[in-house]
Amino acid sequence: MKPNDVILQSVTKVTVIIIFTFSVYLFLNGHHHPGGGFIGGLSTAAAIVLLFLAFDIEKVRENFQIDFKKLAALGVLIAIGIGFTGMLAGDPFLTQYFNDKNLPIFGKTELATALIFDTGVALAVIGTAVSIILSISEGDSLWKR
Numbered sequence: 001m002k003p004n005d006v007i008l009q010s011v012t013k014v015t016v017i018i019i020f021t022f023s024v025y026l027f028l029n030g031h032h033h034p035g036g037g038f039i040g041g042l043s044t045a046a047a048i049v050l051l052f053l054a055f056d057i058e059k060v061r062e063n064f065q066i067d068f069k070k071l072a073a074l075g076v077l078i079a080i081g082i083g084f085t086g087m088l089a090g091d092p093f094l095t096q097y098f099n100d101k102n103l104p105i106f107g108k109t110e111l112a113t114a115l116i117f118d119t120g121v122a123l124a125v126i127g128t129a130v131s132i133i134l135s136i137s138e139g140d141s142l143w144k145r
């Protein structure tokens with residue numbers, strides 16, 4: 001007999017949207033204030049785990065057709081790659097470059113390499129956290145011995 005989780009699933013749908021929105025805010029706010037790639041990625045991973053708890057893992061994996069291990073590796077490559085750009089210019093590893101650009105919709109906007117680094121960190125954290133949760137959930141047979 002399958003449990004009826006209508007209330008949990010309905011609340012989760014709304015809550016996940018709120019958590020994803022807050023994750024984007026934390027991610028983008030981290031350059032000048034507390035937040036950034038790590039906490040933005042961690043809150044995104046928490047929203048995905050909430051989906052796994054409320055819905056069947058296989059059902060969520062059908063909608064998120066992402067290999068989270070590859071996502072973590074891509075994030076690490078992005079973070080390390082942006083760190084080497086400073087070395088190519090003769091500066092130390094992880095030197096930040098920034099410039100103000102006048103973008104059509106946003107107006108004067110600061111573009112910085114720190115945002116690319118934070119993107120790599122966020123992808124690495126999301127991929128790692130969700131991979132750990134999935135590996136724990138697949139390890140049910142270990143507890144039944």
